[in-house]
Amino acid sequence: MHVDLPTLYYLVVGTLLASAALTLWEAQINSARRRPLRLLAIGYTTLAVGCTIATVRDHLFGGVGAASANLVIVAGYLLVWNGLACFVGRRHLIASLALWLLMLASWLLAGPQAQTAMWMYVSAGPIALICVLAMCDALSIDPDRELRARYIVAAVMAVHALTYALRCSLLPWWVSRHGPAGLLLAGWLTMYEGVLFSVVLPMAVLRLVREEAHGELLRDSRTDYLTRLGNRRWFFEESERLMRAKHARGPLSLLAFDLDHFKQINDEYGHDTGDSVLQAFADTARTVLGEPVVLARMGGEEFVALLPGRHGEEARQIGEALVRQFAAAAAAGVCGMPLAATVSVGLAQLDQDASSLAGLLAASDRALYRAKAQGGNRLELA
Structure with missing residues (x-):
């Protein structure tokens, strides 16, 4: 035409x-x-x-x-x-x-x-x-x-x-x-x-x-609105993808975190301060854990990090450094006031402590409960 x-x-x-x-x-x-x-x-x-x-x-x-x-x-x-x-x-x-x-x-x-x-x-x-x-x-x-x-x-x-x-x-x-x-x-x-x-x-x-x-x-x-970390859904999606990858059979460690006495902080200083403590922990965790890492807020004051390529001893050192630096950051001041905010950590390793993601989470949770039972502000191995 x-x-x-x-x-x-x-x-x-x-x-x-x-x-x-x-x-x-x-x-x-x-x-x-x-x-x-x-x-x-x-x-x-x-x-x-x-x-x-x-x-x-x-x-x-x-x-x-x-x-x-x-x-x-x-x-x-x-x-x-x-x-x-x-x-x-x-x-x-x-x-x-x-x-x-x-x-x-x-x-x-x-x-x-x-x-x-x-x-x-x-x-x-x-x-x-x-x-x-x-x-x-x-x-x-x-x-x-x-x-x-x-x-x-x-x-x-x-x-x-x-x-x-x-x-x-x-x-x-x-x-x-x-x-x-x-x-x-x-x-x-x-x-x-x-x-x-x-x-x-x-x-x-x-x-x-x-x-x-x-x-x-x-x-x-897939993002937690408060800390801008990944949320629970994102963590499971990314972790499953990572563990299915060919290189996933290398060293793989999981750190489970729980802020100590968080309810007491909320009751004494208010929820705004509690939110600031959560954000302070997220910022400290990003800095200390570095890359690559699958870091997420699982809910409330509970966080988790999957560390690919990190063997148990290296993951332990990173986790203990995070415990120290978060306590120091809180003591230096959150919302303009020093706080006695600390975190307990449980560490589990793939194959040594568990062979699946669910097993890793369960093993790290058991180690986390032991850390809290011993007064918190510490890391325990699965």
Whole structure:
């Protein structure tokens, strides 16, 4: 089916405006990503305005139409770039302004005699550059998380960059060989790709935002709200995964923790102070245990840590260091007052004390009860 260029322009305009509306809607319900989504929506709208001007560029006074359309379109791409950069906390305001002013200067220097060459070939170069930069920012979005849409966004920007790079570099040669028919074909191909860009990029960004939100919900469901450690569910999932791994048959130790006389602290100083004690223990445990470790709050004042690659003697030294440092931290002051907060620890080792996770937990609990029975503030072996 043959579609003429003006129709393709209008199709791009329509999809960009629809994408801007959907992106603004998403911004209203996603406060965490409101700023980048709004920037992207403004960028899509600006691109739509630029494409609208492009459809009537030949009728504007003094040949200013092509320059006006291109400058508006470049501004739209710069807004899209900055919108994607916002996802990673970056700003490119100075670079964007410098690039836009450079394009403005190029159009002024080109003069009326070079308007066609500027529109057909030269103006494509900066767009290709902006898309490459936007692709790099897209690949930087939460690199430690599994966000497949990030790669779709980057791929769309890469294809768009390649399209305009080819237009800038190879189109003059193509037109010299094939004449007006070759130019018309190149225009169709560019606009068809533009239609895909105006649809796929916004949908990929919205998918990215949804993936982020889903990941946050999943992470919250596995995280203790007070200490920001893993919760009971997360501990069992991670521990089972770790013990199924091929390297899990190496040294593996488990430390069970219980804060001593915690109810007394709550009764005497209040639950706010008790919460601060729990947070202080979590912070101390993170520091002392280091990585790798599966550290979680099991509930109340009970914590547990699975230490892969640590044999019993090394785990004992780490556990005893934690006992000492937590007592010292509490004595130095929690909520502005020194407290006699201590912790009891039970240590169990895989194979030596138990052969399964359930067995490790049971063995470490028995050692923990012995530590508490002996006055607490100590570590006992299973």
